[in-house]
Amino acid sequence: xxxxxxxxxxxxxxxxxxxxxxxxxxxxxxxxxxxxxxxxxxxxxxxxxxxxxxxxxxxxxxxxxxxxxxxxxxxxxxxxxxxxxxxxxxxxxxxxxxxxxxxxxxxxxxxxxxxxxxxxxxxxxxxxxxxxxxxxxxxxxxxxxxxxxxxxxxxxxxxxxxxxxxxxxxxxxxxxxxxxxxxxxxxxxxxxxxxxxxxxxxxxxxxxxxxxxxxxxxxxxxxxxxxxxxxxxxxxxxxxxxxxxxxxxxxxxxxxxxxxxxxxxxxxxxxxxxxxxxxxxxxxxxxxxxxxxxxxxxxxxxxxxxxxxxxxxxxxxxxxxxxxxxxxxxxxxxxxxxxxxxxxxxxxxxxxxxxxxxxxxxxxxxxxxxxxxxxxxxxxxxxxxxxxxxxxxxxxxxxxxxxxxxxxxxxx
Ligand code: PLP
Numbered sequence: 001x002x003x004x005x006x007x008x009x010x011x012x013x014x015x016x017x018x019x020x021x022x023x024x025x026x027x028x029x030x031x032x033x034x035x036x037x038x039x040x041x042x043x044x045x046x047x048x049x050x051x052x053x054x055x056x057x058x059x060x061x062x063x064x065x066x067x068x069x070x071x072x073x074x075x076x077x078x079x080x081x082x083x084x085x086x087x088x089x090x091x092x093x094x095x096x097x098x099x100x101x102x103x104x105x106x107x108x109x110x111x112x113x114x115x116x117x118x119x120x121x122x123x124x125x126x127x128x129x130x131x132x133x134x135x136x137x138x139x140x141x142x143x144x145x146x147x148x149x150x151x152x153x154x155x156x157x158x159x160x161x162x163x164x165x166x167x168x169x170x171x172x173x174x175x176x177x178x179x180x181x182x183x184x185x186x187x188x189x190x191x192x193x194x195x196x197x198x199x200x201x202x203x204x205x206x207x208x209x210x211x212x213x214x215x216x217x218x219x220x221x222x223x224x225x226x227x228x229x230x231x232x233x234x235x236x237x238x239x240x241x242x243x244x245x246x247x248x249x250x251x252x253x254x255x256x257x258x259x260x261x262x263x264x265x266x267x268x269x270x271x272x273x274x275x276x277x278x279x280x281x282x283x284x285x286x287x288x289x290x291x292x293x294x295x296x297x298x299x300x301x302x303x304x305x306x307x308x309x310x311x312x313x314x315x316x317x318x319x320x321x322x323x324x325x326x327x328x329x330x331x332x333x334x335x336x337x338x339x340x341x342x343x344x345x346x347x348x349x350x351x352x353x354x355x356x357x358x359x360x361x362x363x364x365x366x367x368x369x370x371x372x373x374x375x376x377x378x379x380x381x382x383x384x385x386x387x388x389x390x391x392x393x394x395x396x397x398x399x400x401x402x403x404x405x406x407x408x409x410x411x412x
Contacts, residue, residue: 019046022393022400024377033404035390036377040235043262044307045393051265051303058299067293074298081305085244087253090273095293099234099260100128102270103136105287106256109274110195110228113281117153118193124159124205124383125198127232136197139205140383155188159202160214163340163351169211177217190225200246203235206382207349207389209342212250219252228255238262239308239394242318242345265304267297313394320396321345327405335412337363350388359384370411376404
């Protein structure tokens, strides 16, 4: 008998029958409050009626037209809609299917535009699982161990991880920028460096918001040395942080922005956005693939952006995120095993530590499994596996946040 690959062996016993909004209805009749959203994907909630309808309608018109031979309306419309939310300088958009592919497209573009080989990434960053994206990922050895050689030209600099350093944020930023400056004179020549690549909030690396002062320091160094600043908004973008883009907590505008996940509520589509002058440094055929910018996914993306606007979901993410963070701080007072709570909007992480302050992955896993028993779906992350991450849908209600906190309290 054929079975699922052991690579898919899951810690969760949940098999979904159907889902709606913040809820997963399992085949065994149990009803789970979903604070995972398919790892930050189903932004408008499961099966939002407008997204379902847009996809259904598009499926009857045309499902797939490879975009170099036949252009389709949903992709043109999605480009217009993205234009309304992107920084005005990023006036050109290219499409792929997944976050990893879009990250690779961004790296290729930065290398083509500068003619330089090196990419500087930051400790704990997660950028995907294709071989090139895994080469850029430092959120844990499991993402790249065993299939070396990886892509060359990747150099890692420290991330200002204030809690783990035991410092305040300013000191952590100062340290990380100093280390970056040292890297740029010791191991990587600035004029051989194509790009800095960073997430506005480290995702799989532990739900750590990148301090605005650090992003500003990167922008300043990128400008000084002609290096492209690539912001990977795959997990933090599309309203999740309480701003449309995660980097909007700072004054920084990237050279290349990467988006995926929440852009189409679960349909696979991703994009990079850059100034047209930069995008023109690539050439047709250098990027893309058969399925990139699929018509049904693009139609779902259009509906998703409309829903985010019409239902004011960015504002909801901010309000519900504040409510969630307040509730988590109450839990932290009762449970010293929660060493740190951080996040932006509906992207909140709880870092579990032992009495000695070391990462406590065992407790994190136990709590995550206990939330499942209490019908709340959560995920773990972080290089040491000691961060519980909560990623509710942007449509989550006040009542659902309270319920999630109650179930988390029971699990703790
Ligand atoms: N970049 C970030 C920040 C991510 O969180 C992810 C996925 O979790 C990726 C890239 C890779 O995206 P995908 O899994 O769609 O390839």
